[in-house]
Amino acid sequence: MTHEPTARLDPNQYWEDPKGGMIPVSAIKPEHQEEDALVKGVVAKARELNVLLGTFKSHSMGEVQAFRDLIAEKYGAQKGGKKGNMTLRSFDGKLELQIAISESISFGPELEAAKALIDSCIHKWSQGANANLQVLVDDAFQVDKEGKISTGRVLGLRRHAIEDDEWLKAMDAISDAVRVTGSKTYLRLYERNPATGQRAPISLDLAAV
Template sequence: MSTENIKQYTTEQAPAGYWIDAKGVLTPEHLIKPIDKLRDQLVGEIVERAISLNTALSEFKLAGFGDIAAFVDLSANDYGVNVGGKKGNVTLHTFDGRFKMQRAMQDRIAFDERIQAAKALIDACLADWTESARPEIKVIVSEAFATDKEGKINTQRVLGLRRYDIDDERWLRAMDAISEGVQVVGSRSYIRVYQRVGDSDQYQAIPLDIAGV
């Protein structure tokens, strides 16, 4: 395959007959191996298509939320109310039930400094329960407060500790600290679309993420 007419994918300016590398060094084009040129072309073309798809998905999401919000307001007007905005989750079906879509709103939560007090109280409990505590409880607590690669605690695991019926004053205070230390730090919004599976009452998601296709 000829690589003579392949142009470098770059936003940098380079003199004619030269390619520019990641460090800004100019390399005469005739010294660049054909496989390196083909790699540059492959990556550049796929990334360009990915950027176009990303733009299309962003436009789809923006337009979709606007259309859903307008429809919800239109439906509410039949009852003399104006709900306004993109508030709350909503599910809409086609008339024949073949398709449905959901507007999903999901809060992002985090813990404030009170999570440290909760951890100290729980550690005190575990220290006293060393001989009598079930090993499973220790593992569950350790996993709940484990951090990910970014140093963040899994909020759902910590909140899940409140399910346990443990009658220890320190544990109960720890659970209060967890509940009171939850802060909503933002929200994410999604549009999910589904197609009914045959004539069943089950629906299969139509993936909009590259991993799910």
């Protein structure tokens, strides 16, 4: 026994609801139809802007890379930092373009050894003001709601100029524990106000416009 295929419903007559059901347009309130049209219209324009921004970033990064290659070819050295950071300015100094690369890092198992060494140091330094360092260390190794340790706080411990072999081993363990898990490239543009001399960002962020 064969079955006739189910006829496709006319999208002009039936709309799909969040549960996948097909609702006759005649049963949908006019204000809900207007809301649907509004949302779809704004999202369509947002998608167009998203594509334009992607094209703009890709084109701009290509132009910057071409300039970087030109400099390298002429002088035999890269212009910018070892991580690829770069700042370019217009001749009058009013416009500025920055390329910034931000790395995402996490910590490997060496971090546990570092914490043990630091705790040993603090136990050894239990006299006087050094007791305050325990608070800093405990705070640095606390995890957030996602169970992640603040990389900034842990790495900040390395700023303390403490001449102690055990402490220095702990700082080496922290350095060895660092794992670069990814990187993201940012394109930032600035314009200097001629009246105030202050630099202001040219924002491409909707929230900042």
